[in-house]
Amino acid sequence: xxxxxxxxxxxxxxxxxxxxxxxxxxxxxxxxxxxxxxxxxxxxxxxxxxxxxxxxxxxxxxxxxxxxxxxxxxxxxxxxxxxxxxxxxxxxxxxxxxxxxxxxxxxxxxxxxxxxxxxxxxxxxxxxxxxxxxxxxxxxxxxxxxxxxxxxxxxxxxxxxxxxxxxxxxxxxxxxxxxxxxxxxxxxxxxxxxxxxxxxxxxxxxxxxxxxxxxxxxxxxxxxxxxxxxxxxxxxxxxxxxxxxxxxxxxxxxxxxxxxxxxxxxxxxxxxxxxxxxxxxxxxxxxxxxxxxxxxxxxxxxxxxxxxxxxxxxxxxxxxxxxxxxxxxxxxxxxxxxxxxxxxxxxxxxxx
Amino acid sequence: xxxxxxxxxxxxxxxxxxxxxxxxxxxxxxxxxxxxxxxxxxxxxxxxxxxxxxxxxxxxxxxxxxxxxxxxxxxxxxxxxxxxxxxxxxxxxxxxxxxxxxxxxxxxxxxxxxxxxxxxxxxxxxxxxxxxxxxxxxxxxxxxxxxxxxxxxxxxxxxxxxxxxxxxxxxxxxxxxxxxxxxxxxxxxxxxxxxxxxxxxxxxxxxxxxxxxxxxxxxxxxxxxxxxxxxxxxxxxxxxxxxxxxxxxxxxxxxxxxxxxxxxxxxxxxxxxxxxxxxxxxxxxxxxxxxxxxxxxxxxxxxxxxxxxxxxxxxxxxxxxxxxxxxxxxxxxxxxxxxxxxxxxxxxxxxxxxxxxxxxxxxxxxxxxxxxxxxxxxxxxxxxxxxxxxxxxxxxxxxxxxxxxxxxxxxxxxxxxxxxxxxxxxxxxxxxxxxxxxxxxxxxxxxxxxxxxxxxxxxxxxxxxxxxxxxxxxxxxxxxxxxxxxxxxxxxxxxxxxxxxxx
Numbered sequence: 103x104x105x106x107x108x109x110x111x112x113x114x115x116x117x118x119x120x121x122x123x124x125x126x127x128x129x130x131x132x133x134x135x136x137x138x139x140x141x142x143x144x145x146x147x148x149x150x151x152x153x154x155x156x157x158x159x160x161x162x163x164x165x166x167x168x169x170x171x172x173x174x175x176x177x178x179x180x181x182x183x184x185x186x187x188x189x190x191x192x193x194x195x196x197x198x199x200x201x202x203x204x205x206x207x208x209x210x211x212x213x214x215x216x217x218x219x220x221x222x223x224x225x226x227x228x229x230x231x232x233x234x235x236x237x238x239x240x241x242x243x244x245x246x247x248x249x250x251x252x253x254x255x256x257x258x259x260x261x262x263x264x265x266x267x268x269x270x271x272x273x274x275x276x277x278x279x280x281x282x283x284x285x286x287x288x289x290x291x292x293x294x295x296x297x298x299x300x301x302x303x304x305x306x307x308x309x310x311x312x313x314x315x316x317x318x319x320x321x322x323x324x325x326x327x328x329x330x331x332x333x334x335x336x337x338x339x340x341x342x343x344x345x346x347x348x349x350x351x352x353x354x355x356x357x358x359x360x361x362x363x364x365x366x367x368x369x370x371x372x373x374x375x376x377x378x379x380x381x382x383x384x385x386x387x388x389x390x391x392x393x394x395x396x397x398x399x400x401x402x403x404x405x406x407x408x409x410x411x412x413x414x415x416x417x418x419x420x421x422x423x424x425x426x427x428x429x430x431x432x433x434x435x436x437x438x439x440x441x442x443x444x445x446x447x448x449x450x451x452x453x454x
Numbered sequence: 455x456x457x458x459x460x461x462x463x464x465x466x467x468x469x470x471x472x473x474x475x476x477x478x479x480x481x482x483x484x485x486x487x488x489x490x491x492x493x494x495x496x497x498x499x500x501x502x503x504x505x506x507x508x509x510x511x512x513x514x515x516x517x518x519x520x521x522x523x524x525x526x527x528x529x530x531x532x533x534x535x536x537x538x539x540x541x542x543x544x545x546x547x548x549x550x551x552x553x554x555x556x557x558x559x560x561x562x563x564x565x566x567x568x569x570x571x572x573x574x575x576x577x578x579x580x581x582x583x584x585x586x587x588x589x590x591x592x593x594x595x596x597x598x599x600x601x602x603x604x605x606x607x608x609x610x611x612x613x614x615x616x617x618x619x620x621x622x623x624x625x626x627x628x629x630x631x632x633x634x635x636x637x638x639x640x641x642x643x644x645x646x647x648x649x650x651x652x653x654x655x656x657x658x659x660x661x662x663x664x665x666x667x668x669x670x671x672x673x674x675x676x677x678x679x680x681x682x683x684x685x686x687x688x689x690x691x692x693x694x695x696x697x698x699x700x701x702x703x704x705x706x707x708x709x710x711x712x713x714x715x716x717x718x719x720x721x722x723x724x725x726x727x728x729x730x731x732x733x734x735x736x737x738x739x740x741x742x743x744x745x746x747x748x749x750x751x752x753x754x755x756x757x758x759x760x761x762x763x764x765x766x767x768x769x770x771x772x773x774x775x776x777x778x779x780x781x782x783x784x785x786x787x788x789x790x791x792x793x794x795x796x797x798x799x800x801x802x803x804x805x806x807x808x809x810x811x812x813x814x815x816x817x818x819x820x821x822x823x824x825x826x827x828x829x830x831x832x833x834x835x836x837x838x839x840x841x842x843x844x845x846x847x848x849x850x851x852x853x854x855x856x857x858x859x860x861x862x863x864x865x866x867x868x869x870x871x872x873x874x875x876x877x878x879x880x881x882x883x884x885x886x887x888x889x890x891x892x893x894x895x896x897x898x899x900x901x902x903x904x905x906x907x908x909x910x911x912x913x914x915x916x917x918x919x920x921x922x923x924x925x926x927x928x929x930x931x932x933x934x935x936x937x938x939x940x941x942x943x944x945x946x947x948x949x950x951x952x953x954x955x956x957x
Contacts, residue, residue: 113546113887115873116794116815116822117467117623120835123828123880177826223829223881339838393834393847437848444865445461445703445842446716 127182133332137324144317145249147264148197153189156204160188163212183222187211190230196248201268203244207233227430228390231423250284251317287315287374289419291366300363314373322378329382341398343381349406350377380422390430397436404429456691459711461704463841464696465874467623474754474761475626479634481765482778488556488769489806490527491543495592496599497523502554508535511565513745516554525600526590529556530747530767532563544791544808548801574740582649589739590746594731598810601732607721613710614652616643618659618730619700622793625813627750628730630763632666635734636673642737644684656709661692698872702727704841753779755816757787766807773803782816790815795873828881836875842868846875846885853892858899
């Protein structure tokens with residue numbers, strides 16, 4: 103690896119106008135801010151504490167791995183990719199978890215999923231989602247206890263109390279853990295429909311908000327805003343988010359039209375769970391996504407379809423992480439078979 | 455209003471055109487030495503037709519070749535041939551190639567055989583092509599392909615495109631030419647129109663050059679008012695400023711919606727495309743009888759004191775041109791021949807201006823040092839800006855791995871080296887540099903493979919031949935043996951019969 107920080111230009115072009123990797127990563131982090139702020143305001147300080155713990159531990163793991171792998175720390179440590187991975191991981195786990203959950207998550211994301219595969223640019227699986235999947239399988243209890251919106255609980259934790267809970271798992275005496283948490287919308291619907299109740303009865307629950315999960319729908323609206331801004335800034339292309347959300351909308355609409363007693367409306371699926379966050383921020387991770395326009399559309403459609411399938415017929419309430427990991431396996435093939443026709447070529451590539 | 459198409463990709467770039475296009479075209483005093491490389495074009499190198507010590511006239515032919523794809527070289531001023539040897543030519547590595555060096559006598563005495571032609575319209579197509587060839591005209595947009603070869607298409611031409619796009623940042627020599635010699639360009643175009651008989655003629659200019667567009671339109675009006683009705687058939691088309699619209703393939707797509715076939719030439723889709731500078735040179739050759747002796751070039755960049763356009767004799771050392779532009783501001787400069795996107799860095803300024811030299815860009819070395827490359831993050835931005843719709847990212851992987859079959863699969867040969875992918879790459883990977891390198895590596899690999907194949911076939915043939923000879927020898931041996939045995943048995947028989955007879 104080249105250890106100097108710059109090299110003289112050897113041949114044209116002699117024009118430098120583009121963004122750097124660090125700027126791209128930073129822009130994506132900025133785009134997450136509206137959603138994060140709404141999340142904190144509706145669900146408490148735990149969100150911020152998780153982001154902080156995950157980010158700090160991710161940067162430390164990144165630094166250690168760069169040292170171990172004898173890489174240029176200056177170039178790679180501040181590329182923003184470790185922090186972005188950490189934030190996405192922190193957003194994927196419930197706000198009130200012990201501190202070691204985000205730390206173990208960061209370890210899997212940075213050390214295993216990223217550096218053991220060769221570091222930035224070489225990882226086969228989305229680090230944040232790989233780590234989330236590992237956490238979900240290893241610590242199902244911690245990962246399934248989600249906070250209820252603050253306006254639905256009697257007493258909320260102050261910042262200090264949240265920090266105390268994260269590190270010592272100590273709650274104020276007046277508060278029990280159960281009173282803070284509730285099932286998520288997707289989980290609730292799954293369980294209740296499984297028990298034979300119909301959607302009309304279920305949707306009377308306070309877990310339902312205006313369109314989807316109470317509170318979470320606004321967080322997702324915040325992520326949607328940030329995601330659209332990323333498309334506007336041309337940091338991500340529209341192909342993956344649009345095709346993924348389109349797939350979820352279409353298949354959930356079909357199911358809903360056929361049987362509205364056991365299937366919820368498409369809005370529940372779009373604004374519940376990690377659909378929006380996944381579509382704009384996770385599935386669009388360039389390193390693990392398809393790179394051609396047609397490939398990206400197929401990739402997005404696949405993720406959307408798998409997400410819905412896992413939610414409705416699979417073993418987990420949400421399926422974005424597994425869908426992204428599964429579709430990641432198809433990327434080399436997608437890229438190969440969807441290469442666009444070159445200028446002046448008679449047909450597309452020969453598939454030899 | 456003509457319908458314009460779009461080519462896929464391309465990028466918008468800051469122009470920096472006003473640095474150099476605000477003044478008149480300046481002349482440069484005759485240099486002390488004129489160095490004329492014998493290869494200033496694509497194709498066969500020319501051979502000197504003059505000897506050391508010969509006196510040459512201005513405009514006299516001094517080197518030529520019999521090859522169809524080649525162009526002769528002319529003395530750009532009168533003087534004495536003082537050397538015919540290898541000198542540095544415009545090339546990144548400062549490579550040397552055969553040049554004729556002339557010491558001008560200051561008289562600028564024209565070759566007496568050069569005479570204007572008052573009625574070039576009466577020339578036949580072949581005569582025109584011959585004159586264009588003999589004038590040493592090559593594509594002055596930078597590709598320096600011999601123009602006469604381009605003007606001999608094997609099918610009918612629908613569209614003759616005159617390229618005044620000039621999409622590279624900084625360069626304004628075509629702009630300056632269009633503003634100063636619009637009528638000559640139109641007259642040259644009318645002759646080319648007669649030569650090629652196209653259905654339509656288009657002069658394409660980027661919409662960031664409104665003054666050039668206006669001057670060309672005025673020139674058409676003027677010719678029309680002088681009764682030259684054919685001027686009516688020329689259309690000036692303003693096209694959106696996107697790099698690299700000036701690339702021949704991209705321009706053809708924008709104007710006609712057609713794509714030049716892979717490994718093909720524009721005439722196959724009924725288009726011939728020539729640069730405005732080339733068109734003006736055609737005017738000079740056919741109306742004035744003058745060969746290509748000088749060109750307009752831009753000297754510009756942040757590190758030069760007085761950026762401007764100059765009319766420069768071919769063969770003038772670049773240091774003279776830099777001096778005429780006020781000299782470079784500091785020592786840590788970088789000289790680039792051509793524009794910032796596709797230009798070539800020069801090792802020093804003791805190199806002559808050639809037919810391809812449209813611009814000398816003086817940049818600061820410091821500003822041009824690039825941050826070290828990060829690994830590719832597969833963002834695919836390179837593919838979205840590629841005007842050839844290639845997948846630069848895949849090409850990059852296989853260039854690094856020197857996987858030549860994969861490089862063929864991903865159409866490396868179609869890369870026009872425009873530089874868009876390198877510019878947008880967030881990881882700052884010098885993609886085009888990899889592609890240039892891979893192209894030469896691939897060529898070398900292919901010639902080696904070819905050589906190895908030939909050697910193998912040769913060895914095989916030799917072995918077959920040896921085997922055959924061996925077999926033939928054995929056959930002869932066997933035959934002889936058989937004959938010997940026959941003879942033996944015959945003689946034994948004879949003996950026996952003799953004995954019997956005796957007995």
